[in-house]
Amino acid sequence: MASSIDDLKSAIKEALPDLDMVIAWTAGPDPLSHTPLFITDEADIERIAWDPRCSQNLAGYLTGLRGKKVGVVAKGCDARSIVELLQEKLIDREDVTIFGLHCTGAVDARTTRKALGSSRGVEDVAIDGATARFTVAGEAKTLPLGETLQQKCFTCTGADAEVCDHFIGEHGLPPQVGERPASTLEELEAMSMEERLHFWEDQMTRCIRCYACRSACPLCVCQDHCAAQSREPHWVDQTDHPREKLMFQAIHALHTAGRCTECGECERACPMGLPIMTLKQALNRSIQDLFDYRAGTDPDQAPPLFEFREEEKNIKEREW
């Protein structure tokens, strides 16, 4: 890791004169979570951080910066978001310089804070095989990956930024998570339909409608013109009813169907810790079966709901 951060810094230093800015990460106010860093000045390059605390998906900023020459640092999943944006022609390849990395897994600040008791004094985090190593106030502590990584890392399909201009460090495999808690999708599958509905009802009671899930989603490109706030059509009412909040999650899931790369930003951003990536995971699994398609892997492919085949190989239509 030490060498990759130096390589990353020098690659950015070299590219910066030809770019308007480079987006990377730096240490944040919370010792367990870094924060995006917008670099326009060479002096800021020294502040770059790269370790498992770099959780934000920086691809989300690219659509808002269209027309500028932007460099962006990307983990495996972040790079898939960039590819998806390219597929949908929402950003221009020639304007984006991707500094790709191999990710060893991203820590979930919320669960890790609980597992460590507090985030106070965390100085360093590294992932070494199936173990996360923390230095807390000079003392070494370890946690198994299943207790510290984000949910999305448990189903990681590629830890390397596949599409990039500069690959920094060495290629590698997704995090080797041993035992992990059951995913919400697995939990739901053991429930009856009614229990599933009531599971969501209970979860959505906590939702405060801040829409951080939407704002953090790199593919939610409507942003200021979201259906959630439309009065005409009246997709959702403004009451505090869990049904309306669940409806919004259905809107988000279907608007990103066939586009979502499971970067997990919706779930990470949620201040109430709602397991909302579950809906997208269910859709993605079906899309993989139906169309043999995974979002964000091939810049030249069209997303499956943008097109059709006259004869659909995997769709069995019902004969009444």
Place this chain on the structure above:
Amino acid sequence: MSVNEGKELRIIGFLCNWCSYAGADTAGVGRFAQPTDLRIVRLPCTGRINPLFIVRAFMNGADGVLVSGCHPRDCHYSEGNFYARRRLEVLKALLPVLGVDPGRFEYTWVSASEGQRWRSVVTSFTEQVHALGPMPGFKSGTSLDMCLCHMDQNQVL
């Protein structure tokens, strides 16, 4: 309360104007006996159907939703139903995760002349939904109930 002393369920049908809506009409003109649970919403094309119409219908308490359009390659607008087929197929993956039994939603193709076929589609689908019974509701009722009962003393602040 429905006319059939609560035996009737609320099934919403989203029908394409050019074929299935006319097919339903053909069935009616032919005086084919059909179940009466279906409430029809006429649309210009199944391609006009946002899968969220269907989610919203279930959230509002529908017991079943049936979509019907032109047969593939027979779309009035050439390709609307091809897009619809993909979208509706994807929707089928979302409904059970939300807690809606997959048997409560189907899509099918019925042309304007297929009155007999329409009758059999409606009959089978209605039977299928009846076998599942009414859609389970939210514990907290509807949003209006919530406001009217002063449940704005939120369960969780």
Place this chain on the structure above:
Amino acid sequence: MLTARYIANDKLLPWLLSLTETRQVLAPVQVGGQTLFAPLDADSRLDLKGLADASAKAALLPRCETLFEFHYSKSEGVPSRTELELRETLPDQETFLFGARPCDAKGFTVFDRVYDAGTRRDIYYCSRRDKTLVAVLACTDPADTCFCNRVGGGPGETDGADILFTPVKGGFVVEAVTERGDAFLLEQPLVEAEDRTEEARKVREAVSDAMPDEAPLVGIQSKVLELFDDKGFWEGITSKCLSCGACSYLCPTCYCFNMTDEIKGDDGVRIRTWDNCMSFQFTLEGSGHNPRDGKAQRMRNRIGHKFSYYPELHDGNLACVGCGRCIVHCPVSMDVRAIVDQARDRALAKEEHVND
């Protein structure tokens, strides 16, 4: 001399549950892996460690509040005429809010100045306020993100509260702060605090003394205002902002709302729901024009309101209580303390530049 009592740790929950017989008791409980304020019942898992994930503001300003109900009906005499019937829905629930932190309670004083201000009284807010007893729990373990001492508060302060709980050995010292709190405590079957009040005072003092001594963020109204037209500054600090509403909705002092009618058939409600100035729709005008159409202008308003416009109107009191929830829960880890520090430094640098 106001009443001071003592309650042992193991007596606390039974006592709180006994209160639920006569009123609603709101307390921080564990819900789905989080600590949130909710009505207490026998199944609740009370959680008094640290700050709750969301503030207690919804106790007085619910996320969604019915202002009135209405019903349309055909006029009996003239069928073409529609009659409208309105029904008042004032809150009437007696509530005991337990375990709010001093910052949560201080947040209520921010609301009081706006919603209970002489001739301008918001009846919904005021009736909730009147029916709610606020019992704060002094902090003993402030987090890294806590900065109440920089915004005019403290981990053992009682602004906005009626009763103060301080953890001491084996239990809590319970002290009345207001007359209302005193009257309530006198009726409670709790033992005398005796000399434990002195122990409680020492606990509070020790925590307060241990908080990092950094420059206060009060009294800089004019500095923030000077930067109003400094586009570069606001764009710089907001480049990473996602413009979501997590900060506002978790903030114990944000009180802006939206009003909508939600109608089903002939019945409807007018509701008031939380709104947030980081949303595009907040200032969107009917014409389609939006005076704050970028996140930089919106953040300028958020910071300006908390540290400049509000204190200008309300004797220097900030609309920030230093709970740090906006920092902990920000998806991109923005730090309001750093923004205000930078604003002050930049304004000071500009002033020096003018003097040169």
